[in-house]
Amino acid sequence: xxxxxxxxxxxxxxxxxxxxxxxxxxxxxxxxxxxxxxxxxxxxxxxxxxxxxxxxxxxxxxxxxxxxxxxxxxxxxxxxxxxxxxxxxxxxxxxxxxxxxxxxxxxxxxxxxxxxxxxxxxxxxxxxxxxxxxxxxxxxxxxxxxxxxxxxxxxxxxxxxxxxxxxxxxxxxxxxxxxxxxxxxxxxxxx
Amino acid sequence: xxxxxxxxxxxxxxxxxxxxxxxxxxxxxxxxxxxxxxxxxxxxxxxxxxxxxxxxxxxxxxxxxxxxxxxxxxxxxxxxxxxxxxxxxxxxxxxxxxxxxxxxxxxxxxxxxxxxxxxxxxxxxxxxxxxxxxxxxxxxxxxxxxxxxxxxxxxxxxxxxxxxxxxxxxxxxxxxxxxxxxxxxxxx
Numbered sequence: 112x113x114x115x116x117x118x119x120x121x122x123x124x125x126x127x128x129x130x131x132x133x134x135x136x137x138x139x140x141x142x143x144x145x146x147x148x149x150x151x152x153x154x155x156x157x158x159x160x161x162x163x164x165x166x167x168x169x170x171x172x173x174x175x176x177x178x179x180x181x182x183x184x185x186x187x188x189x190x191x192x193x194x195x196x197x198x199x200x201x202x203x204x205x206x207x208x209x210x211x212x213x214x215x216x217x218x219x220x221x222x223x224x225x226x227x228x229x230x231x232x233x234x235x236x237x238x239x240x241x242x243x244x245x246x247x248x249x250x251x252x253x254x255x256x257x258x259x260x261x262x263x264x265x266x267x268x269x270x271x272x273x274x275x276x277x278x279x280x281x282x283x284x285x286x287x288x289x290x291x292x293x294x295x296x297x298x299x300x301x302x
Numbered sequence: 303x304x305x306x307x308x309x310x311x312x313x314x315x316x317x318x319x320x321x322x323x324x325x326x327x328x329x330x331x332x333x334x335x336x337x338x339x340x341x342x343x344x345x346x347x348x349x350x351x352x353x354x355x356x357x358x359x360x361x362x363x364x365x366x367x368x369x370x371x372x373x374x375x376x377x378x379x380x381x382x383x384x385x386x387x388x389x390x391x392x393x394x395x396x397x398x399x400x401x402x403x404x405x406x407x408x409x410x411x412x413x414x415x416x417x418x419x420x421x422x423x424x425x426x427x428x429x430x431x432x433x434x435x436x437x438x439x440x441x442x443x444x445x446x447x448x449x450x451x452x453x454x455x456x457x458x459x460x461x462x463x464x465x466x467x468x469x470x471x472x473x474x475x476x477x478x479x480x481x482x483x484x485x486x487x488x489x490x
Contacts, residue, residue, distance in 0.1 A: 223484020267425025
C-alpha cells in the first residue's frame with residue numbers, strides 16, 4: 112500500500128495552493144469519495160483528531176489515513192507524498208531566489224508584498240474567532256462566556272507580542288488551565 | 303552544532319504547533335528570532351513564498367528556513383524534525399482510536415480542551431502578525447494602504463458573499479496584486 116497512498120498524497124500536495132486547510136476538500140474527494148478508503152463518519156473523526164494533535168493538519172491526516180489503509184508502509188507513503196512536493200518546490204525556489212533578491216524590480220515587488228503577508232495572517236482572525244465561538248464545548252450556554260474566551264486570545268497575543276513569552280508556554284498554560292477548570296466544575300457539580 | 307539547533311527548534315515547533323500552519327508561524331518566528339537566524343524582513347519574504355507555493359505552509363516555511371540557515375541538509379533536517387512529533391503522537395492516537403473506535407466528537411473533555419486551544423491559537427496568530435509589523439516590513443504609508451486593502455479583500459466575502467468577492471479574496475491573487483503595487487510604487 113506504499114505507492115497508492117504515495118501517489119494520492121503527491122497529487123494532493125502538488126495541486127493545493129493555500130496551505131493545509133485548502134487540502135482538506137481534496138483529501139475528502141480522493142480518500143472518501145473516489146477511493147472509498149474511509150467513510151464520511153471516519154473522515155470527520157479524522158479531522159477532529161488531526162486538528163487536536165500537534166503539527167500540520169495535512170501531515171496528521173496523511174498519518175491517519177496511511178495507518179488506516181496500509182499500516183507502516185501506508186504511513187510512509189502518505190507522509191512522503193504530502194511533504195515531497197512542498198520540499199522540492201521550496202528547495203528549487205530557495206536556491207534561485209538568493210540571486211533574484213538583488214534585482215531592484217524584485218525588491219520593489221517584495222516591498223509591496225510584505226505588508227500584504229502580514230494582512231493575510233491577521234485578516235482571517237475574525238473568521239477564526241467567529242467559528243471558535245460557535246464550536247461545541249461544555250460552557251457555551253452561559254452568557255458572557257465568549258467574552259472570557261476572547262480575553263484568553265488577547266492575553267495570549269499580548270504575552271507573546273509584548274512579553275516575548277515563547278508560544279510553547281502559552282499552549283502548555285492553556286492545557287493546564289482548561290483541564291483544571293473542567294476538573295473544578297465537575298468537582299462542584301458532584302457535591 | 304547548527305544542525306542540532308535546527309533539529310531541536312523544528313522538533314519543538316512540531317511538538318507544540320497546535321492549530322495549523324498560521325499558528326505554527328508564530329512558533330517558527332520565535333525560534334528564528336531567538337537564534338538570530340534572520341530578521342523580520344527575511345522571514346516575511348519566506349512566509350510570502352510559502353503562501354504562494356503548493357503544499358502546507360508549515361512544511362514550506364520549515365524547508366525554506368532550514369535551507370537559509372543550513373543549506374540543503376539544513377532543509378532536510380528541518381522538514382524531518384517538524385514532521386517527527388506528528389508521526390509519534392498521531393500514530394499513538396491512531397492506535398488508540400482504531401482499537402477503541404472511540405467517538406471523539408461529543409466527548410466533553412476533548413471538545414472543551416479543543417475549544418480553549420482554538421482561542422489560544424487565535425492569540426498566537428495575532429501575535430505573529432503584530433510581531434511582523436516592524437520598520438523593515440512597513441516602510442511607509444503605502445505599506446499601510448496595501449495592508450488595509452488586503453484585509454478588506456480578505457474579509458469582504460464574509461459580508462457580501464458572491465463570486466467576485468470570493469475570487470478577489472484568494473491569497474495568491476492578493477500577493478500578486480501587492481507585488482504589482484510594489485513594483486509600480488517603488489521602482490517607478
